[in-house]
Amino acid sequence: MRTMAISPQSPPSSSSALPPPSVALTQDELKRIAAYKAVEYVRSGMVLGLGTGSTARHAVDRIAELLRRGELSGIVGVPTSTQTHQQALALGIPLSDLDAHPSLDLAIDGADEVDSHLNLVKGRGGSLLREKMVEGVCKKFVVIVDESKLVPYLGGSGLAMPVEVVPFCWKFTAGRLRQLFEDAGCTAKLRTFPETEKPFVTDNGNYIVDLYFKKDIGDLKVASDAILRLAGVVEHGMFLDMATTVIVAGKLGVEVLDK
Numbered sequence: 001m002r003t004m005a006i007s008p009q010s011p012p013s014s015s016s017a018l019p020p021p022s023v024a025l026t027q028d029e030l031k032r033i034a035a036y037k038a039v040e041y042v043r044s045g046m047v048l049g050l051g052t053g054s055t056a057r058h059a060v061d062r063i064a065e066l067l068r069r070g071e072l073s074g075i076v077g078v079p080t081s082t083q084t085h086q087q088a089l090a091l092g093i094p095l096s097d098l099d100a101h102p103s104l105d106l107a108i109d110g111a112d113e114v115d116s117h118l119n120l121v122k123g124r125g126g127s128l129l130r131e132k133m134v135e136g137v138c139k140k141f142v143v144i145v146d147e148s149k150l151v152p153y154l155g156g157s158g159l160a161m162p163v164e165v166v167p168f169c170w171k172f173t174a175g176r177l178r179q180l181f182e183d184a185g186c187t188a189k190l191r192t193f194p195e196t197e198k199p200f201v202t203d204n205g206n207y208i209v210d211l212y213f214k215k216d217i218g219d220l221k222v223a224s225d226a227i228l229r230l231a232g233v234v235e236h237g238m239f240l241d242m243a244t245t246v247i248v249a250g251k252l253g254v255e256v257l258d259k
């Protein structure tokens, strides 16, 4: 794995919108710096996977800005959620889908956790299924995060590891998921809206069960296979061996981690 440190004072090209170096950077500014750096990988004529979330949003904005300025042309975007679809549509980015473009040049997306092998947790925004479909067929998958997303092991943030499940008997599926990881002190919770307690429904009409672990779950491939073997599970938010590059923006600079 190659590591390259770049000072935040050396921002991505044409980045007049970035804050001056002396200003303390907010988390959102760090996300934007990572996103702008990732857009430097985009070339005219590419078919691009457009990620979802507060970090990916900056990349989509930046791509649209470069298209407007004529610094990029011939881009086709494949959005990973209805949210990103709407954003890209409003910005005038030409869009398509996997049926028309079963192989993509590049995808840029955020992540909830990144471990030292560039394995990811994704889906805290609920878009994991479409993200995994799109990002699984990209020649290059660039992940953009601020430094708070780095973890010693997946699940290590103590926050949710999302699993998309069919609504039918979701309690049964949640129970089986919890049992799978009993040794890791797993709890499984249906994702709901706090105000109404109604279930969160994904773009695909499914529910999300969030898993929380007290300990490391061990072999991730074994865990992934076990989850996917459960009838009722559609997909999980572990993205193993998929990222080709992770761009980490931190207070001390930007790090580019290549697989």
Ligand SMILES: O=C[C@H](O)[C@H](O)[C@H](O)COP(=O)(O)O
Residues within 6 Å of the ligand: 051, 052, 053, 054, 055, 056, 109, 110, 111, 112, 121, 122, 123, 124, 125, 126, 127, 128, 131
């Ligand atoms: O479902 C959401 C996606 O996987 C996001 O890419 C992920 O949750 C990171 O989002 P954010 O950039 O907002 O932290």
